[in-house]
Amino acid sequence: MAVDRERIALLVRDLLEAIGEDPDRPGLTQTPSRVADAYAEFFSGVGQDAAEPLQHTISVSRGPAPETSPSGAVMLRDILFRSTCEHHLLPFRGRAHIAYLPGERVVGLGALPKVVDVLAARPQVQERLGEQIADTIDHALAPRGVLVILDASHECVTMRGGRQPVATTVTVAARGEYVEPAARAELVALIGPGGA
Known part of the structure; x- marks a missing residue:
């Protein structure tokens, strides 16, 4: 639509x-x-299939370079995103950090920001956005684990109400092996200070 x-x-x-x-x-x-x-532009993701960018996968065992199969997580840090809070129709923006533990399929790294862009281009709340990103990757790639960490500044916090200009909100969505905090500790450390 x-x-x-x-x-x-x-x-x-x-x-x-x-x-x-x-x-x-x-x-x-x-x-x-x-x-x-x-x-x-802000709401171009309404009605779009967020999994579409993940349709072109590569087999880990039968792909072009099976000798370089990932033995651990694949992580893409610092994906810049912007969205609109559905409560006040004010913007929020931040960084997404996405990691997944491949099963049989991987995807080109450029596909992950596209998933974020589609889902963020809707009236959103940050908590749901992270869960939707994790669900989309989990369903499309069937990985052994998914971790999505969002760190964002909300104008409904920085410009109105309590007016906290430097406050950010961090949310975590995890699937599979990364549901356990101990299993995701290494990834959180790789994101670095201020990222999670």
Whole structure:
């Protein structure tokens, strides 16, 4: 389903009037269409299949380089992401750290940020986002374990309410062998200070 830009523009115009602004004043005349374009980008993941980037897998045992089969986790750190909090429609942004312990299949590393991008481009809460990323990887690749750590700054915390400008939220989603904290301790150490 495509974002209805025309409807968003009309609603933004109504919103500007509701806060006491004049949507026809020079600085605001293009705001409704600009917000509509931004929302089309921010919410482009609605209705998209987050597992699609993981469709092209490589067999660990029969792949192009079976002698280099991973014996441990595959980790991609510091995947930058941005999303929109569904509670206040304010942005949150941060870093995702993803690790998985391959079973029979691996995926190109570029596929993992694409999964994050699709799932983050929806109205979200950070806790669910991490769980959805872990579930998508778990279902698509059938690994022995998955670990997703998100560290993000939320504008609903930094710009309103308690206004804590440097506060971040860290969430952990784990599947398989990484459900046990001791099993994921090495990965958390590899992420480094401030990453988890």
